Amino acid sequence: NAGVTQTPKFQVLKTGQSMTLQCAQDMNHEYMSWYRQDPGMGLRLIHYSVGAGITDQGEVPNGYNVSRSTTEDFPLRLLSAAPSQTSVYFCASSYYTVALNSPLHFGNGTRLTVT
Amino acid sequence: SQQGEEDPQALSIQEGENATMNCSYKTSINNLQWYRQNSGRGLVHLILIRSNEREKHSGRLRVTLDTSKKSSSLLITASRAADTASYFCATPSRGSGGSNYKLTFGKGTLLTVNP
Numbered sequence: 001n002a003g004v005t006q007t008p009k010f011q012v013l014k015t016g017q018s019m020t021l022q023c024a025q026d027m028n029h030e031y032m033s034w035y036r037q038d039p040g041m042g043l044r045l046i047h048y049s050v051g052a053g054i055t056d057q058g059e060v061p062n063g064y065n066v067s068r069s070t071t072e073d074f075p076l077r078l079l080s081a082a083p084s085q086t087s088v089y090f091c092a093s094s095y096y097t098v099a100l101n102s103p104l105h106f107g108n109g110t111r112l113t114v115t
Numbered sequence: 116s117q118q119g120e121e122d123p124q125a126l127s128i129q130e131g132e133n134a135t136m137n138c139s140y141k142t143s144i145n146n147l148q149w150y151r152q153n154s155g156r157g158l159v160h161l162i163l164i165r166s167n168e169r170e171k172h173s174g175r176l177r178v179t180l181d182t183s184k185k186s187s188s189l190l191i192t193a194s195r196a197a198d199t200a201s202y203f204c205a206t207p208s209r210g211s212g213g214s215n216y217k218l219t220f221g222k223g224t225l226l227t228v229n230p
Binding site for chain 1: 158163210215216222223
């Protein structure tokens with residue numbers, strides 16, 4: 001099993017450009033989520049999904065869009081990149097229960113720089 | 116706002132010593148999870164403790180949970196240089212819609228184990 005796969009690993013964008021960060025999992029997990037990690041800020045939740053067709057906002061959703069058309073994929077779209085979106089982005093997935101008591105499996109991250 | 120907060124922010128010890136990290140959270144939870152992150156990599160799940168459990172062990176890891184104080188601790192015994200990493204606690208909380216749960220992380224404790 002590949003687990004959680006994120007692409008690309010590195011990306012440089014110019015301000016105003018758009019792009020999509022890809023995330024795919026092959027574990028049939030219902031719950032998928034996107035976090036960004038900045039120095040001194042820990043992990044902050046951007047968007048999450050508890051199943052195909054269901055998405056919700058996390059702590060820092062502005063400037064990002066998501067959709068969940070399949071169980072396997074959960075792409076994160078940057079609509080108009082800004083330098084403040086320079087960060088490391090992690091996708092994570094788990095089995096979903098009402099209590100969310102299953103561990104998250106993380107991808108290896110996408111390091112994004114916006115100039 | 117972030118649900119869990121780790122303390123201390125950084126901890127430096129010698130190999131063979133024990134390391135203790137603490138996590139405080141704000142609202143009632145049904146479980147609390149600990150993760151480790153090696154530099155630049157995705158997070159790895161260490162241990163999950165449910166709200167009706169007070170202590171849990173996994174190898175050299177011991178986690179306690181005190182729901183009355185809304186706090187948890189992670190103890191690593193007989194530490195090794197390979198334990199050098201950042202450690203995060205994570206707790207589920209209800210999303211903005213009130214029905215689905217999301218997992219949010221604290222800012223982490225950076226543990227350095229000196230050989």
